[in-house]
Amino acid sequence: MKSLRSCGELLTASSSWFLAPCFCIPRECHGAHVSGLWELRWMGVCDSTMGLKSILFVMALLLSVSTFPFLGAAAAIKTYFNETAYLPCQFINSQNISLDELVVFWQNQEKLVVYELYQGKEKFDNVDPKYKNRNISFDEENWTLRLHNVEIKDQGDYQCFIHHKGPKGLVPSHKMFPPTKLLVIANFSQPEIMEGSNSSSKSYRNLTCSSIQGYPQPEEMYFLLTTENSTIKYSTTMQKSQDNITELYNVSISWSYSGFHDTTNRSIICVLCVSEMCLFSKPYDIVPPKTHPPPKDDILWITALSLVIVGVTVFFLVRWKRKKKQPDLSRECQESGESVLVFSADCRFAASSPSTAFWSPLASTQGTQTETIKVEEALTL
Template sequence: MEPYTFCRLTPVVLDAQRRVDWPVHWCPGSWGAASLESQAFFNETGDLPCHFSNSRNLSLDELVIFWQDQNKLVLYELYRGQENPHNVHPKYIGRTSFDQDSWTLRLHNVQIKDKGSYQCFIHYKGPQGLAPIHQMSSDLSVLANFSQPEINLIPNQTENSNIINLTCSSTQGYPEPQRMYILLKTKNSTTEYDTVMKKSQNNITELYNISISMSFSIPPETNVSIFCVLQLEPTKTLLFSPPCNIDAKPPVPSPPVPDHILWIAALLVTLVVVCGMVFFLTLKKRKKQQAGPSKECETIKVEGTESEQTEKRTPRT
């Protein structure tokens, strides 16, 4: 069915008895006015509005309503109040429902490949054939929520190293996120580490899996919390991983002194004490020995003097 865009005034026949001058603009083969933005989540339901005011209170029996995608494949057709599946493309069979109150088509089980432009057309079905009376375009965007980022620590081969090796991943999301990075938080600081984001896309679902790998040093003297952050498009929302907490390392104690060294030290101390005592006693003994002969000499000398005096005093006969 040929799409229409309003481009000139044309009277529209509402019924066989009367003619109403209704300003209808239409031209085969061209598109309509500016599109409305619509958004849906993966595997859920998206709305494709038509926004028909129906100021003339036309019944569905007087109308032909249908939606088509940007490839001109028909999603749904309501012909004079009855659904007409014969013109519907197989990919849309069983995936749509029409809300008569809001003039909105609901597209169920939305996939990434469903994103794009859609057009709603409403034609009046009168005695003289079809007359287009309304058209609206909408742009459908599709989002898929990424899983919460998850940090995986890689064991370090060096036991006492302060280097952290980790990977972070998030899966099953759309569209491609803006970036993924690491936040390292301590009591007094926050440091951001950025790196190249690795991505893979499923050929069927078109969903993305995202990951990063990184190595960096951490201060050993303080507690550290590590977060992986995924910045999404187009909302700029930040998706945080659970924290990976690393406690400060205790101070490295001095290595214990071996027992044999203690014994040697004790023996040396004992030896020094004994040597000191021997030296002190020897020195004291020498002093005593030096003091003894001096007194004896004095005694002998005194006695010798007295003998001489006695000899002088004794008269010779």
């Protein structure tokens, strides 16, 4: 196999740089990719008289970096905003040294002293001013620094140092490496979909989805429109604002939806993705309008009114037909030429023949009884 490097060249493997010696893979290791040594073949290790021990040494170095990344990188600790962060010192007090003989302090990535315990007592002379008024305490049992009410600006690397105070002064006895990386996160509120105040049109609605008080900055925010047969993603520009004090984010997106004329049920969901987690809003359901029957009370009123109108109409029709069939008595008497008495509106009788003078005094003396008889006879005819 042809060499890909010269002797002593700086190699890179698993994101770590080191100066590798010049050696080659023995003949029996040419099939190393089968047994897991393929990285050595890829590196072009060759042209050397070194044996299998050197190969195993390099392989162990590669495995240590890839399997135990904390050996070359800071261990990360995630803490929620406004809660307590526990920063370990990773010190094993095998000799059971008293705190009265030790000086323990933590530094941040800017080399600023966060906390100092000088011979068992807190000391603030070397502590940076921005940490002096913070709620910070030391756990003696676990050798851990407790940083209370964590803020976004507390993110970064922290290192613990321990010096032993002896007759000759302070002697460094422990330096934590790698440092602890503190990550601060804040959960966003559940996204909420609301209609805009200017959504007066029936054909479309201005929808806004918002979420507040979160960290870190969201990666994506979008709408999901779900119908009976499909789900469609609508991505819009995300509006972001960050508080100058807390450094928390407020985010929102807007969308003008114009499918309200559809006749099928639909649902809209807002999705907010931060890191490897996504938050979902409550569904915004869109139900097509339906024609509802009138209330039962209205039906009863309409039915009653209809019956009254029909009854009154029938009543007047019957009366009109009866009146049309009733004969005109005075006209019939005149046509027949008979001598009958006809009463007028003022109840006075007049004779229709020469014998009227004879009946007139009698009619006047008999009064109302005679009139009644004549009326009944006329009605009978």
